[in-house]
Amino acid sequence: MNNHVGLSIEQEFLQRLALDVVFVPYNTLKLSTELEQLEDWDSLAVVATVGLADTLSGVRLSGESIAACRQVGDLLSLILERIEPEREARYVIEAAGHRRSG
Amino acid sequence: MPVKALESAETCKAYIQAIEYYLPVAREENVAGDRLNGKLGITSRAIAAEGETAGDMAFAAAQRLLDQELVARSDIDFLLLCTQSADYVLPSTACVLQHRLGLAASCGALDVNQGCSGYVYCLSLAKGLIEAGMARHVLLLTGDTYSKYTHSLDRSVRLLFGDGASATLISAAATIHEPIGPFVFGTDGSGASQLIVPAGGARLPLTTCTDEELAEREDTYGNVRTAAHLYMDGPGIFSFTLNELPNAFHKLLDLTGRTRDDYDWFVFHQANRFMLEQLRRKLEIAEERLPVLMADYGNTVSSSIPIALRRMQEDGSLQDGQLLMLMGFGVGLSWAACNVQWRETKTEQLTLSMEVG
Numbered sequence: 323m324n325n326h327v328g329l330s331i332e333q334e335f336l337q338r339l340a341l342d343v344v345f346v347p348y349n350t351l352k353l354s355t356e357l358e359q360l361e362d363w364d365s366l367a368v369v370a371t372v373g374l375a376d377t378l379s380g381v382r383l384s385g386e387s388i389a390a391c392r393q394v395g396d397l398l399s400l401i402l403e404r405i406e407p408e409r410e411a412r413y414v415i416e417a418a419g420h421r422r423s424g
Numbered sequence: 425m426p427v428k429a430l431e432s433a434e435t436c437k438a439y440i441q442a443i444e445y446y447l448p449v450a451r452e453e454n455v456a457g458d459r460l461n462g463k464l465g466i467t468s469r470a471i472a473a474e475g476e477t478a479g480d481m482a483f484a485a486a487q488r489l490l491d492q493e494l495v496a497r498s499d500i501d502f503l504l505l506c507t508q509s510a511d512y513v514l515p516s517t518a519c520v521l522q523h524r525l526g527l528a529a530s531c532g533a534l535d536v537n538q539g540c541s542g543y544v545y546c547l548s549l550a551k552g553l554i555e556a557g558m559a560r561h562v563l564l565l566t567g568d569t570y571s572k573y574t575h576s577l578d579r580s581v582r583l584l585f586g587d588g589a590s591a592t593l594i595s596a597a598a599t600i601h602e603p604i605g606p607f608v609f610g611t612d613g614s615g616a617s618q619l620i621v622p623a624g625g626a627r628l629p630l631t632t633c634t635d636e637e638l639a640e641r642e643d644t645y646g647n648v649r650t651a652a653h654l655y656m657d658g659p660g661i662f663s664f665t666l667n668e669l670p671n672a673f674h675k676l677l678d679l680t681g682r683t684r685d686d687y688d689w690f691v692f693h694q695a696n697r698f699m700l701e702q703l704r705r706k707l708e709i710a711e712e713r714l715p716v717l718m719a720d721y722g723n724t725v726s727s728s729i730p731i732a733l734r735r736m737q738e739d740g741s742l743q744d745g746q747l748l749m750l751m752g753f754g755v756g757l758s759w760a761a762c763n764v765q766w767r768e769t770k771t772e773q774l775t776l777s778m779e780v781g
Binding site: 361362364365366368369370371372373376377382383384385388389 | 460579658659666
């Protein structure tokens with residue numbers, strides 16, 4: 323169950339980060355990708371990541387915590403750390419509902 | 425313009441009669457091809473000349489409006505100036521402008537210290553003055569010179585803010601409609617330090633600042649500023665908008681029983697393209713309903729909504745009877761939203777039963 327949850331969020335996170343924040347093809351982004359290597363990783367990308375975390379899970383991240391991240395995976399860990407267990411459960415339910423309706 | 429008395433179903437309502445604006449001639453170009461600039465959607469910013477103040481720019485906007493002679497200068501009952509870069513610590517710049525504009529001695533005048541939410545706040549004050557029978561014509565001015573607060577090496581704010589001013593004539597009309605309102609307000613002073621010029625006020629006067637306090641400091645992004653410059657916590661401000669504005673948006677819909685589809689335009693504070701796009705998606709507003717109009721002059725703080733309205737009027741986007749939602753948000757932290765039923769047609773002005781002035 324936990325693996326499944328992690329995977330769902332990871333996929334959506336990578337997709338949104340690629341398309342909405344750093345503007346690269348989805349499949350080029352890995353958890354090990356260095357943020358500094360991405361041309362669009364700038365101060366506005368930090369702001370956009372605040373939006374990504376909000377959209378993905380309602381988590382509020384500070385600019386400092388995002389700016390301290392080195393790799394894509396660090397950003398995901400930051401979000402996952404902040405997600406409460408109940409919110410995690412709600413995400414699964416919503417995601418399942420979305421897949422059914424979609 | 426003809427005047428009339430109230431008929432039975434009608435009440436005295438405030439409406440926006442005209443808007444004009446002024447932008448300084450000088451432009452500072454944001455580097456073309458720069459990826460950050462591309463995302464912000466700002467190519468150049470209007471910059472006030474050395475010695476050109478918010479009062480000067482508001483004066484120029486007011487002259488453009490009053491020269492149309494929609495109303496005699498002597499009939500302006502109240503002057504509101506929304507600014508965070510007043511000409512003096514005291515007196516109110518509005519008092520200086522009352523004289524400069526040749527307004528009557530019976531005209532009330534005061535400054536309102538508010539930023540990006542200021543236009544919506546001042547509309548509520550103008551509506552209150554008019555609908556309580558204290559004024560027939562309110563001249564609402566906005567003006568700011570944030571460029572004088574930004575450090576040239578601070579890209580986090582330098583690339584965003586432009587200088588500008590606006591003038592709006594708000595008048596009384598006899599109508600069964602609600603041309604302005606209702607309103608939703610909000611404040612979170614715990615975020616005061618997220619958008620701030622720390623030095624220069626009474627808390628940290630420039631005359632007593634130490635060299636240490638006024639020293640240039642470089643942050644982790646390489647942006648440079650002193651305590652006397654504008655500081656913005658971009659992620660913090662963005663987090664606030666995502667947190668608070670959807671509540672304000674839905675509260676206004678609930679107040680009026682309206683849905684998104686009832687609105688012709690959502691004219692929001694023109695912060696930058698990135699911010700408006702993120703907000704638009706969060707509020708699930710159709711792209712064509714939310715104008716983005718700041719590319720060639722930048723974020724003009726409390727002037728951004730009236731300048732956008734005037735530009736939409738000029739290009740024919742605004743039509744009589746359209747329903748608009750205005751929303752301002754930013755420094756304070758402060759936010760406000762309201763409905764405006766746009767009216768282009770000349771309205772018979774109302775004779776108030778009480779004598780004003």
